[in-house]
Amino acid sequence: MIPVSSPAGAGAAPAPAGDVLLEVRNLVQEFVLRDYGGAKGGVLQAVSDVSFELRSGETLGIVGETGSGKSTLARSVIQSPPPTHGSVIFQGRNLVGLSRRAMKPARRNMQMVFQDPFTSLDPKWAISRIVEEPLIAYGLGSRRDRRERVNSLLDRVGIDPASYGRRHPRELSGGQAQRVAIARALVLEPKLILCDEPVSSLDVLVQAQVLNLFEKLRSELALSYLFIAHDLALVKQVSDRVAVMYLGKLCEIGPVRDIYRAPLHPYTLALLNSIPAPSPRAGKSRESSVISGELPSPLDPPSGCRFRTRCPRAQERCAAQVPELRPLGAGGHLVACHFPLSDGSAPPANSKARAEIAGIVRR
Amino acid sequence: MAGSPGQRVRRLGTSMAALAAVKGEGEPGGQAALGGQAAGAPLLEVSGLRVRFRSRGGVVHAVQGISFAVEPGQTIAIIGESGSGKTVSAYAMMGLLPRTAQVTGSIRFRGVEVVGLDERQLQEHRGRNVAMVFQNPERSLNPTMKVGSQITEAIRRHLQLSRQQAHERAIELLRMVRIPAPERRFHEYAHQLSGGMRQRVVIAIALACEPALLIADEATTALDVTTQAQIMDLLLDLQQQLGTALVMISHDLALAATYAEEIMVMYAGRIVERASAGDLFGSVRMPYTRALLDAIPRAEMEPHVLLPVVGGRPPDMLTIPPGCSFAPRCPDAQQDCTQAVPPLQEHEAGHWWACWHPCQSGQGGQGGQKEAGR
Numbered sequence: 001m002i003p004v005s006s007p008a009g010a011g012a013a014p015a016p017a018g019d020v021l022l023e024v025r026n027l028v029q030e031f032v033l034r035d036y037g038g039a040k041g042g043v044l045q046a047v048s049d050v051s052f053e054l055r056s057g058e059t060l061g062i063v064g065e066t067g068s069g070k071s072t073l074a075r076s077v078i079q080s081p082p083p084t085h086g087s088v089i090f091q092g093r094n095l096v097g098l099s100r101r102a103m104k105p106a107r108r109n110m111q112m113v114f115q116d117p118f119t120s121l122d123p124k125w126a127i128s129r130i131v132e133e134p135l136i137a138y139g140l141g142s143r144r145d146r147r148e149r150v151n152s153l154l155d156r157v158g159i160d161p162a163s164y165g166r167r168h169p170r171e172l173s174g175g176q177a178q179r180v181a182i183a184r185a186l187v188l189e190p191k192l193i194l195c196d197e198p199v200s201s202l203d204v205l206v207q208a209q210v211l212n213l214f215e216k217l218r219s220e221l222a223l224s225y226l227f228i229a230h231d232l233a234l235v236k237q238v239s240d241r242v243a244v245m246y247l248g249k250l251c252e253i254g255p256v257r258d259i260y261r262a263p264l265h266p267y268t269l270a271l272l273n274s275i276p277a278p279s280p281r282a283g284k285s286r287e288s289s290v291i292s293g294e295l296p297s298p299l300d301p302p303s304g305c306r307f308r309t310r311c312p313r314a315q316e317r318c319a320a321q322v323p324e325l326r327p328l329g330a331g332g333h334l335v336a337c338h339f340p341l342s343d344g345s346a347p348p349a350n351s352k353a354r355a356e357i358a359g360i361v362r363r
Numbered sequence: 364m365a366g367s368p369g370q371r372v373r374r375l376g377t378s379m380a381a382l383a384a385v386k387g388e389g390e391p392g393g394q395a396a397l398g399g400q401a402a403g404a405p406l407l408e409v410s411g412l413r414v415r416f417r418s419r420g421g422v423v424h425a426v427q428g429i430s431f432a433v434e435p436g437q438t439i440a441i442i443g444e445s446g447s448g449k450t451v452s453a454y455a456m457m458g459l460l461p462r463t464a465q466v467t468g469s470i471r472f473r474g475v476e477v478v479g480l481d482e483r484q485l486q487e488h489r490g491r492n493v494a495m496v497f498q499n500p501e502r503s504l505n506p507t508m509k510v511g512s513q514i515t516e517a518i519r520r521h522l523q524l525s526r527q528q529a530h531e532r533a534i535e536l537l538r539m540v541r542i543p544a545p546e547r548r549f550h551e552y553a554h555q556l557s558g559g560m561r562q563r564v565v566i567a568i569a570l571a572c573e574p575a576l577l578i579a580d581e582a583t584t585a586l587d588v589t590t591q592a593q594i595m596d597l598l599l600d601l602q603q604q605l606g607t608a609l610v611m612i613s614h615d616l617a618l619a620a621t622y623a624e625e626i627m628v629m630y631a632g633r634i635v636e637r638a639s640a641g642d643l644f645g646s647v648r649m650p651y652t653r654a655l656l657d658a659i660p661r662a663e664m665e666p667h668v669l670l671p672v673v674g675g676r677p678p679d680m681l682t683i684p685p686g687c688s689f690a691p692r693c694p695d696a697q698q699d700c701t702q703a704v705p706p707l708q709e710h711e712a713g714h715w716w717a718c719w720h721p722c723q724s725g726q727g728g729q730g731g732q733k734e735a736g737r
Binding site for chain 1: 676
């Protein structure tokens, strides 16, 4: 573990060895909502000041609820649309503000795999054409080279090119279609794959097959993944480091073992406790661990810490001051919380809140 | 399921006298309560249920003879992959299957046969007896109606209440499903609510007439993990308050184990294993269930560990292979597995499985190490 000095003002998390492939600094993505007649109706703060790095060969898992901004973050990274503020440095080059043409070589090295393969694959195209298209778009190889490459890739992801190459997406099962989507993402030999909930729509046995495929490809092709999912257990299985997002902000980022063994942010702990444990009838005794309430509106996020409205540890300071993402403990574990969980120095004064936490930290 | 209905009845039957009294008709070899809960009469009793659909390619055998009973107040889970027949079974219990479906076998609710009822009788059955919560609350709710009106509609459809009384009852229901400011929410539309709130409204509608059985078909699948926990806790609390029986239909074995007392695993239209959640995780017997358990990523696993997987896909329901449906994918399959369908039998007290070569007790892959970590 090499401690990396943080870039000015950005709480970028240090990562394990390997070249920095992607560096996201102070990324802000806001959308202006329009009322009738085009009047400004409010600003939706989808991603607010997020910074992190991803090294080559590394997988960063991003977890959070619906509306936490995790998909928007991935889309900002591929500049679709470009972020409102901040920089996205990919292979040493800032992508923000580049023209379409200047972006093209960078896009070749970052590809996306989406949640629903049936909406991300053209229903009218045959499988082999879908996988071949990126090669044509980049003018790579002769027709025969392309065909060979497509066939070998389909083979690699577990789709028999001879029997499936001419079929259409609707003739495939969900797992097969997702394999095709993965083959399409890999055909340009990218360095980074952004996976947005890539196995959420699959049945558990198929999900395990596809997860193993991701894992196999990562080690064979030295890929880096930005792996977005809402399922913490799943993210743990594929990730080296995990970032937890809440309402557009990074709450916590760190090595996967630390996050799961000793989460620092109360939100991370709440997420961990919400995972249905595959041990029987735990539900009856865990009511205290469920966080109450709903995600506040990103049009008008709470002042200070955005989680404070649902946090059992919230104090006055949490409303007044935005907690900075700061390192706590060793090994690149960063947390944005005034009263992190393992920090004994500032326990909440409120005894009820304390009892609630005791309930949460039952393990 | 293999064997004639008569044979199964003898295997399942434990307290026929109690049942005959409830049913009030002396059907030969009446079915009885299952799973060691023979004391009370079952609320719902499904026996030999088969559902077939005609399609262009032939006949789809969606459900191939399933039998089980639900006791009042019980929570059971039906687990399976897409296409295993779990939702079709639930629709059959609700009487929601399209007319093109051929339903045979028996579904008795408090002794009254549901299969073969006409639409008017089914409407009476739904809502009063059984209610259902579906996966997608957006599709369950009418976008052009206030959510409150949708609750009062359900109330006034089944109960003789005045408009004012129905309104009061709706507010009470919204409060019961823990929607803050129910008087205000009553007048809002579905799009003004979050996904979790919408599902709460759907639950309120389902509970409007205090059904004795609630079927939750993937009710939390579309929700976030924190919201899922809130909704499941709500369902269990309400169940305890109202004494409603709950049938959870889910693809998520971990979720089922967390909340259900008894779990039935379905594969290719048949129940292949049923047991209490503890038994299922402590000593899984059916290799398919073990494969499901092993394939779940767990928070206590080390990163980058490959999950044990079984290859292949579930069988095409148009052409069911002879013998055990799981045999072509089963790591433990032997020659005789493809010859006859293994019957679902109670091999140990409360633990049923349909397998010729079950896993040894305690040999449960990851399932056996359930207590490790966490």
